[in-house]
Amino acid sequence: MNDDAERRKHWLVRRDTIRKIWIGGYALLALTVLAQFLFPVHGHFGIDDSFGFAAWYGFGTCVAMIIGAKLLGFILKRPDDYYDR
């Protein structure tokens, strides 16, 4: 039954494909960091010379922005008919 439902799905959204996409994604992430050995990234200010700077900085700031938006959302979010009432 479950397998049937899986087969009816578009191949791109089957559980198996999604698992493969995650594995491929992690491999790609590792590759971009390892590529730094081949093409050293030249920093301008010191901190951006640290290893994998763009990787950890990009990830860290994005998580911070997601959490920041979530927290602001508690104050700012209203039902979408708020102004029509």
Added chain:
Amino acid sequence: MIGNVIPPALPLLAAVLILPITSGPIRKLFTLLLPLLALFLVWQVPDGPGLTFPFIGLDIVPVMGSNVARLFATVFTLMALVGGLFALNQARVVELAAAFGYAGSAVGVCFAGDLVTVFVFWELMAIGSTLVIWSAGTPEAWRASMRYATVHLFGGVVLMIGIVGEILGTGSNAFTQLTLDSPARWFMIAGFLINAGAPPLQAWLPDAYPEGSPFGTVFLSAYTTKTAVFVLLVTFPGAQILIYVGLFMVFYGIIYALLENDMRRILAYSIVNQVGFMVTGIGIGTEMALNGAAAHAFTHIIYKALLLMSAGSVLYMTGKRKCTDLGGLFQSMPVTAICGIIGALAISSFPFTSGFISKSMIAQSAADQHLAIVWMMLAAASAGVFLHAGIKFPWFVFFQKDSGLRPPDPPWNMRLAMYIFAFLCIGLGVWPDGLYALLPYPTGYEPYTGSHLVFQFQLLLFSGLAFFVGLPLMKRTLTISLDVDWFFRVPIRRAGLAILDGASALRAGLADAARDRATDSWHFLQASSGRRRLRMLGQSTGVAVLIVAFLLGLYVVLYYV
């Protein structure tokens, strides 16, 4: 014909008259030919003033060529052409005519040689764009267009104060580089920034643009904010305040887009975000930064129009615009999905797309000027763009859950318009030299170095990881987010209504009192002399005239004080 140049704005402005009086294939022909003619004329304008004529003691220069004007006018007319193709068989004629008038006015600003001409086209743009929003024909669009017009007419007044002050103060109406050293110039920059979507009035943009039709919003995304970028680039390059204003816009756009549920409002917030990058670049003010801002305006118009065409196609085919109602559309709308993804990659500055070769110049200029904090913030914001627009838009519209909707791709003209802009997004990214040759200053910038590529791939792919890790925190909800427009739409509106209520209560009270007095007088008159009553009837009018005369007198006195 004015002098020896034809104003490039002319064909687009003429479209306002021509499109409504033609129909069928003739109208379609004009819809495509007039922007093409405008694009051709853009390249016929020589550098320097085309013609000067005196007007109330000022030199008016309606057409003046420069390489910055040509760059912006090229992308404006190209946008009108491809936008016209996108809307060819579907948009209402009033909408198309308004959009072309709006585009023509933006081109008019580009070639303006003096501040009076800038102002005239600036106001025409406000009218044209209001009509574009209004042509969507929904009650929401009508209300949004009125709020939009209010902000832009206010912005026009602020700009006019600045321009009049500039002319009175310096005797010059030259549209050229200025330093921020007089109150009049602060008014001017404020007027420009209102149109750029800068704080504190930035809410007009995400409020109004998503209410346009699927076609109107494509045009809206291109002109108002980028014309503001153009005038800031010409008048106030290197004004430090623009760095802070720009950085605010960058993060405002990201945070609000992350909270948003309406797919086209996500993209509207990201216009503020992208214009923030340009404004920051203008504030940095070096040749590299200004080249970056100009190039980014050029590439941004194309990929943002592509994104809004993709979103517009979804809206046109499904009638839905909320992420909570959408999802899984890649299965039946592959062209729309792929073109949307290409636009999303370009806005995220993915290598080999147009955003990569333009935005990186702004960050590079911050590094060259040793603006460490600005550079760090721009890097974080670049990651944030991928987060809020690059992944969020395609993910929630085309993937996420299966909404069960299976609409086909849109009609051929809408698909063709998306193909053209998708091709340009990649073409400009792979072969940037053509665009670099058009920039205001000579550029020796080389975007494709191993170091830069590794940096960008790390930044973007890890921000992608953050998106999927943080996905549970970003569940779509049926909500909107409060913005500064709340002040106008709730407390100020309530205060206004209360004043109106008070005024009408007062009027009713006065009317009652007057009626009582009149009745009393009537009885008195009847009692004393019936013949004089007609003369007395005029009394209340006489009192009103007296009050008005008193107020006018007071006004005149105050005016002279």
